[in-house]
Amino acid sequence: TQVLVGNNASPLLFVSPGQINVPLSMSLPNGGTVDVQVVSQSTGQIYGSEELPLNTASPGLFTSNGSGTGQVAAINVSDFTVNSVAHPVARGQYVSLYGTGQGFVANAPPDGQPATGPVPTAVNPQILIGGTGGSFVPATGVQYSGLAPGYAGVWQINFLVPASAPTGSNVPIKVLMNSIPSDNPAAPSQVAVTIAIK
DSSP states (O other), rough: OEEEEEEEOOSSSSSTEEEEEEEOTSSSSSSSHHHHHOOTTTOOOOEEEEEEEEOOOOOOOOOSSSSSSSBEEETTTTTTTEEESSSSOTTTTEEEEEEEOOOOOTTOOOOOOOOOOOOOOOOOOOEEEEEEEEEEEEEEEEEEEEBBBBBBEEEEEEEOTTTTTTEEEEEEEEETTTTSSSOOOOOTTTOOOEEEEE
């Protein structure tokens, strides 16, 4: 299997019968569309094709179950435990979120290659933590936003959980990069991405 993005072969991060993970190139424009084709490398048969819209960012948070909803993929920085109901992060402590879709990052490694050290984004995202009645508490202490060292195509965000953050096992959390949200505004009833906070 080969994936062509704008007629250029893309590195593949994961391939299975039902899923292909492809990092989009940092060299793509910040608007318009790009043609993506999945083809058989041996026969040239096109399995599927789609025009993808492009933007400055398309943030998405990884989740523990891989569905894009539920428990966020995060590490509690104080003790390096995986954030979960059994290991919630304390208010006033740092947590590392993991996702993708941060947009262009200057000095990034070649497409499909992991970062060997910190490679920060030009601007920090806004982190919003769910509050009562659907309101959100902004987190102001973003310590790092950039490529995750050792991983290809992974965005890491280290931030301080505010003292005013709500507590619980399933506190909604979302990221805005260039004012583009990680949740889907077109599907407000979709189950939120959540984090455990004590």
